Amino acid sequence: MAIGILLTLLAVGIALKSPQVKGYLGEMGIRFALRGLGKENIEILNDITLQNGNKTAQIDHIVIGRNGIFVIETKNYQGWIFGSEKNAKWTQTIYKSKRQFQNPIHQNYGHIKTLEQYLPDYVQPIVSIVAFTNSGTLKKIDVTSDHIHVVQTDGVVPVIKSYTEERFSQRKVHEIADQIRTFSLRGRTVKQQHVATIQADQQQKAKDMSQGICPKCGQPLVARTGKRGSFTGCSAFPKCRFTAA
Numbered sequence: 587m588a589i590g591i592l593l594t595l596l597a598v599g600i601a602l603k604s605p606q607v608k609g610y611l612g613e614m615g616i617r618f619a620l621r622g623l624g625k626e627n628i629e630i631l632n633d634i635t636l637q638n639g640n641k642t643a644q645i646d647h648i649v650i651g652r653n654g655i656f657v658i659e660t661k662n663y664q665g666w667i668f669g670s671e672k673n674a675k676w677t678q679t680i681y682k683s684k685r686q687f688q689n690p691i692h693q694n695y696g697h698i699k700t701l702e703q704y705l706p707d708y709v710q711p712i713v714s715i716v717a718f719t720n721s722g723t724l725k726k727i728d729v730t731s732d733h734i735h736v737v738q739t740d741g742v743v744p745v746i747k748s749y750t751e752e753r754f755s756q757r758k759v760h761e762i763a764d765q766i767r768t769f770s771l772r773g774r775t776v777k778q779q780h781v782a783t784i785q786a787d788q789q790q791k792a793k794d795m796s797q798g799i800c801p802k803c804g805q806p807l808v809a810r811t812g813k814r815g816s817f818t819g820c821s822a823f824p825k826c827r828f829t830a831a
């Protein structure tokens with residue numbers, strides 16, 4: 587019994603150390619923090635993929651409020667983080683080991699440029715937020731531009747709330763979100779499939795009719811004459827009421 591509990595605790599401990607679980611928990615932390623923005627007059631889009639030429643931009647979170655559009659890139663890194671807006675690479679230090687990674691501000695800039703292509707009517711500064719989860723510590727980060735913020739999980743909501751100027755009506759907020767949803771790759775794939783299904787149905791219908799088969803019930807079609815002239819009808823009439831010109 588005691589051994590069982592011990593093994594369970596050990597398994598949970600190992601799971602919490604795995605990068606996937608950590609990444610997941612970090613991501614959940616940001617999502618949870620975003621709830622602090624409330625639900626009214628705000629749209630929070632998670633995991634949006636947009637096509638950019640032959641590449642895709644994967645955006646972790648887009649927050650659309652009456653105060654603007656915020657694009658959030660999340661990083662779940664441990665250790666101390668050092669970086670400057672201008673440098674191509676940032677540094678992560680864990681004890682004595684150092685690792686370099688791509689400047690996340692540059693990465694998020696690419697995401698924002700892609701998003702802008704899909705929002706031609708709303709060109710205005712889109713706010714860039716790079717959010718490090720609480721796994722790590724921001725040690726020295728140099729940012730000089732307005733509308734670029736590098737924070738930890740707890741800092742995301744305060745940054746968004748610091749924008750107090752009203753930019754969009756409530757309706758606009760939802761319109762913008764819908765527009766992004768329409769273009770997000772998953773939404774688009776679903777739409778394409780939907781169109782493909784309709785086209786396939788129409789093709790099948792045309793094929794049936796060219797072979798003299800009722801597309802509705804599969805019985806032979808027959809020529810009939812009615813008050814308004816001749817037409818094609820189903821031989822199963824009145825059970826099937828299919829007609830064609």
Ligand SMILES: [Zn+2]
Binds near residue numbers: 820822826828
């Ligand atoms: Zn029929």
